[in-house]
Amino acid sequence: MAPVTEVAFLPVRPGVNILDTSIPEGQVMDNMLKVGKVAPGVTKNYYAVEEENASHVHLLLDWESIEAHKTYQARPEYPEFLAAAHSMIDPSQIAEGCHVYFDPHPPSNALYSPVTEILRAYFFVEKVQKEGLAFEAGLKKLLAALKAAQVAGYTGEVSSGWSVEELPRDGKQYKLFVAFIGWESVAAHAAASKTDVFLENVGTISPDIITVSHATFKSP
Template sequence: MAPATEIATLPLFAGATIEDPDSPAGKIWQSTLDTVSAQDGFQRAYYGREVENPSVVQLLVDWDSVEHHKKFIADPVYGPFSKHLMSIVEGPLTMFHANLNPHPPSAAVSGTSSPVTECLTCYFSELDPAYEENFNKLIAAVKENAEGAKAAAGGWLVEDIEHEKIGSGKKGKAFVGFLGWESVEAHQKFRETKAFNDNIHLIREGPVALEVHHTVFVEK
């Protein structure tokens, strides 16, 4: 069983200050993290708000395997746990798993090593075996040319996924990448360079859709 990273996206109710441990939302969030971290197969967790949309929190959990997370979901404790968490979540959340390389992805998604993380999701109608190699070529170019670049991790989602560009009622594949930066500004500055223009085709060619945002993660 290969290690895997759970990727959850949670839209929070307005005013849900999970960063304040004394607030109602903060207590619920801390309880959530405590419960998850007590599970068999838990390795570590990272969470943070999206820079572009601060009402959305992204939670990443490293597990010994997808099966360990599924065992937690099947446990009787999961129902009350989920209900408690959903009391601060507005609207549907999403949850997938990815086999990231390298694992753990800590260097790219922990605030101690990467103050901000570029989060990339690339959607495909079907698996493209060459895409991960292209992603790694781009990362090599970033490391060689970009000031403020820290670390990266990437991999395919385990589950099939829906997207409007894949087609109504159809599911496809998605590749996710996490690129750590010193700041959002450092990433934006790199986007203005020749090295970016010469290499960005490596990830833009192939996907039917591509989404990017930044998240400031902290590690539990």
């Protein structure tokens, strides 16, 4: 049984400050973090709000195994816990959750960078073995080149992996590739993307869906 990370994307209603414990949503989030910290089978948890969109919340839990998470989900109090989490979600948006075997595990070094780039690349299931793996290889090649060239602002910390589960979107099934990439700042990432090293090594494979954002992760 290998350690795994639960990756949750929670789009909350616009204007809600999820870290404000004086409002119901903030109280739910605070309780989720406290419960997650001591849940049997959890070794670490992390949370962050996107720099680009304060309504986008990321919650991660390192579990001893998927089996440990499933055991926790079978506890009698879990449905109430899950319902409280769903109460924060903007019903017009798509919330997602999956398990990822990150390499390296745990992903904490990348997550504890001053700023973490959150790259989420979706591929149709049937395209993972060719286009998906080529995209992953291209990203790793790019990041290795940035590290070798000591490009300013890149911390050299990265952790990535594929979702264990298939994720439904618009009636289609996808696999999700997630990469957490460490930067000194959002501006540093922007500057690095204009360097010759970046432009000469950036991959050419386009995912079916891709999102890139930034956040500063913390652990309760």
